[in-house]
Amino acid sequence: MTGAEFAALRRAAGLSQSDLARRAGCGRHAVSYWEGKRLLDRNAWAVKRMAEALGLPVFVAPIRARAGWGERLDAETEARAAAFAAQVQRWEAARAEMASRRRVRCGALTRKGASCRALSVPGKRRCKFHGGMSTGARTPEGIERIRDAQRRRWARWRAERGHPDKDQ
Numbered sequence: 001m002t003g004a005e006f007a008a009l010r011r012a013a014g015l016s017q018s019d020l021a022r023r024a025g026c027g028r029h030a031v032s033y034w035e036g037k038r039l040l041d042r043n044a045w046a047v048k049r050m051a052e053a054l055g056l057p058v059f060v061a062p063i064r065a066r067a068g069w070g071e072r073l074d075a076e077t078e079a080r081a082a083a084f085a086a087q088v089q090r091w092e093a094a095r096a097e098m099a100s101r102r103r104v105r106c107g108a109l110t111r112k113g114a115s116c117r118a119l120s121v122p123g124k125r126r127c128k129f130h131g132g133m134s135t136g137a138r139t140p141e142g143i144e145r146i147r148d149a150q151r152r153r154w155a156r157w158r159a160e161r162g163h164p165d166k167d168q
């Protein structure tokens, strides 16, 4: 779940950031911090507290696990957990859908030394002339060539930064 989605749920519950902070027993800044984040870390202490305070079974799995320890979930919590899990799934599908359509400025280095201004192939970072259509290496030789190039690249990187060479 994104911070913005979480903020929308908080507002839907009619709570200000301070209200939620008070209920969750965390600082107001923790609320604004997480709402500003791209993604909520569901293992973070404050996130768990906030989710609980909102009555959100963000942690559907932990709730189920707890029920497994002998505590039965009441039907209402179970239904809420299922509804929320479905909502999260819809959000994730929508985000994946958007990512697969996104077109960005290609930016590859051109022969003139400028960066390419063409739009990328949807869902890719490069335009069709700069590898956007590429599906990557396919043949064993091609795959080995890429591996080799990467090994050399990182060896150079380690040498430049004075890291000890891992392969020796």
Ligand SMILES: [Zn+2]
Residues within 6 Å of the ligand: 106, 107, 108, 116, 117, 118, 126, 127, 128, 129, 130
């Ligand atoms: Zn390009």
